[in-house]
Amino acid sequence: xxxxxxxxxxxxxxxxxxxxxxxxxxxxxxxxxxxxxxxxxxxxxxxxxxxxxxxxxxxxxxxxxxxxxxxxxxxxxxxxxxxxxxxxxxxxxxxxxxxxxxxxxxxxxxxxxxxxxxxxxxxxxxxxxxxxxxxxxxxxxxxxxxxxxxxxxxxxxxxxxxxxxxxxxxxxxxxxxxxxxxxxxxxxxxxxxxxxxxxxxxxxxxxxxxxxxxxxxxxxxxxxxxxxxxxxxxxxxxxxxxxxxxxxxxxxxxxx
Amino acid sequence: xxxxxxxxxxxxxxxxxxxxxxxxxxxxxxxxxxxxxxxxxxxxxxxxxxxxxxxxxxxxxxxxxxxxxxxxxxxxxxxxxxxxxxxxxxxxxxxxxxxxxxxxxxxxxxxxxxxxxxxxxxxxxxxxxxxxxxxxxxxxxxxxxxxxxxxxxxxxxxxxxxxxxxxxxxxxxxxxxxxxxxxxxxxxxxxxxxxxxxxxxxxxxxxxxxxxxxxxxxxxxxxxxxxxxxxxxxxxxxxxxxxxxxxxxxx
Numbered sequence: 001x002x003x004x005x006x007x008x009x010x011x012x013x014x015x016x017x018x019x020x021x022x023x024x025x026x027x028x029x030x031x032x033x034x035x036x037x038x039x040x041x042x043x044x045x046x047x048x049x050x051x052x053x054x055x056x057x058x059x060x061x062x063x064x065x066x067x068x069x070x071x072x073x074x075x076x077x078x079x080x081x082x083x084x085x086x087x088x089x090x091x092x093x094x095x096x097x098x099x100x101x102x103x104x105x106x107x108x109x110x111x112x113x114x115x116x117x118x119x120x121x122x123x124x125x126x127x128x129x130x131x132x133x134x135x136x137x138x139x140x141x142x143x144x145x146x147x148x149x150x151x152x153x154x155x156x157x158x159x160x161x162x163x164x165x166x167x168x169x170x171x172x173x174x175x176x177x178x179x180x181x182x183x184x185x186x187x188x189x190x191x192x193x194x195x196x197x198x199x200x201x202x203x204x205x206x207x208x209x210x211x212x213x214x215x216x217x218x219x220x221x222x223x224x225x226x227x228x229x230x231x232x233x234x235x236x237x238x239x240x241x242x243x244x245x246x247x248x249x250x251x252x253x254x255x256x
Numbered sequence: 257x258x259x260x261x262x263x264x265x266x267x268x269x270x271x272x273x274x275x276x277x278x279x280x281x282x283x284x285x286x287x288x289x290x291x292x293x294x295x296x297x298x299x300x301x302x303x304x305x306x307x308x309x310x311x312x313x314x315x316x317x318x319x320x321x322x323x324x325x326x327x328x329x330x331x332x333x334x335x336x337x338x339x340x341x342x343x344x345x346x347x348x349x350x351x352x353x354x355x356x357x358x359x360x361x362x363x364x365x366x367x368x369x370x371x372x373x374x375x376x377x378x379x380x381x382x383x384x385x386x387x388x389x390x391x392x393x394x395x396x397x398x399x400x401x402x403x404x405x406x407x408x409x410x411x412x413x414x415x416x417x418x419x420x421x422x423x424x425x426x427x428x429x430x431x432x433x434x435x436x437x438x439x440x441x442x443x444x445x446x447x448x449x450x451x452x453x454x455x456x457x458x459x460x461x462x463x464x465x466x467x468x469x470x471x472x473x474x475x476x477x478x479x480x481x482x483x484x485x486x487x488x489x490x491x492x493x494x495x496x497x498x499x500x501x502x503x504x505x506x507x
Contacts, residue, residue, distance in 0.1 A: 070408075071404065071407075071408055089410065090410060093408075093409075094408050096401070096405065098401060100401050100404075102420065103501065104424075104501075105419070105500075113405075113406075113409055113419075141499075141500045143501070143502045157409070
């Protein structure tokens with residue numbers, strides 16, 4: 001509504017990271033039949049930045065994420081990752097809303113799904129399983145794990161191949177409030193350790209403010225707001241500065 | 257104690273049956289006593305007649321099952337994975353499925369006589385449909401989310417099939433397998449009873465000619481035992497292959 005609300009972020013402000021991907025979207029459009037979901041998105045994500053995309057349901061945020069993850073093709077425009085238009089599928093990993101573990105494979109084998117077939121595959125899977133704190137569950141079937149544990153295995157699977165870009169599609173939506181906060185802390189920790197670029201789609205503005213360097217508000221297929229969250233980490237929940245940013249975004253979301 | 261419980265009722269029935277025969281309540285021409293049946297079984301075993309016939313019947317059953325099940329599995333997979341193949345074949349197969357395969361017996365005898373081919377054809381045809389239908393259903397019901405995950409994580413078509421489609425379809429395939437095993441024995445019994453010169457069904461019909469009721473009962477019991485054996489093997493396989501599935505964990 002109010003275009004004056006649109007913040008601009010200067011990419012040069014961000015320190016950057018050698019292990020993260022540079023994502024550049026130019027006039028990206030996506031239509032499903034006659035329905036236009038994305039109306040020409042321009043966006044640059046510097047390496048190592050943590051971006052949250054918020055918006056009402058149906059605003060196209062998941063569609064955008066699927067395009068960046070390479071699961072769908074844009075109708076128009078271009079997506080460049082590390083300066084390349086193709087061939088980057090292997091350096092991008094997507095974490096889904098549901099854990100999507102193979103129920104017929106044990107936990108360790110599920111983590112191995114994320115790894116190329118090399119001789120040290122098992123060792124690497126064990127390492128990354130240890131990073132999410134589930135070493136002792138490697139021989140369990142997924143069906144005996146709790147929802148939070150399943151998402152941790154899914155996170156390990158996504159992390160295993162050292163992606164340069166990790167995309168999260170509302171991965172914590174189905175978790176209870178406490179498990180959610182634990183998972184947010186875990187995601188923040190591995191992101192700081194590994195330095196990948198991260199994009200998380202969420203409808204939870206609090207979560208966006210807790211995790212992201214930058215928040216994009218998507219409305220009717222366009223970027224309606226681009227907010228930098230310049231708060232020190234780890235962020236304490238209930239911080240007034242965070243609450244102010246959250247309030248501003250919610251106001252725009254609810255069109256107040 | 258848990259292991260003994262299921263056997264109490266069968267043992268009681270046997271005892272009652274033996275007692276009824278001993279007190280003359282059951283005429284031996286209608287139903288021979290269990291001990292007489294056991295004696296007949298022993299006699300047939302010693303002469304080797306029983307083993308030869310079991311071998312012949314088991315071979316027919318397994319070969320027919322392998323042929324019919326193999327084709328059913330292959331077509332179920334093909335039609336589940338390719339919509340072109342499904343459009344081309346499925347409606348035809350569904351039409352043929354509505355013909356009871358035993359209704360073809362007169363035709364089959366005309367085609368093959370009473371040779372081995374006739375029995376193999378009938379068993380294969382009977383087994384084909386449950387395996388086909390359940391394999392197709394299994395492939396269709398594989399979670400599309402998992403397929404998408406596999407693709408997003410760079411699985412090749414081959415490993416997608418081996419690690420996602422096949423294990424996902426397996427519970428349904430096992431339903432088809434167990435159903436197919438039932439039809440396998442049923443078809444074989446009918447086929448061997450009507451037209452055969454060897455096998456358990458032939459042994460029973462031959463014994464009827466000479467009023468050897470005990471041998472008839474032995475044949476029926478052998479069929480029951482073979483059917484139970486096949487089902488137990490299928491269940492064991494099911495438990496091993498589907499250990500991941502909580503529905504099968506405690507079975």
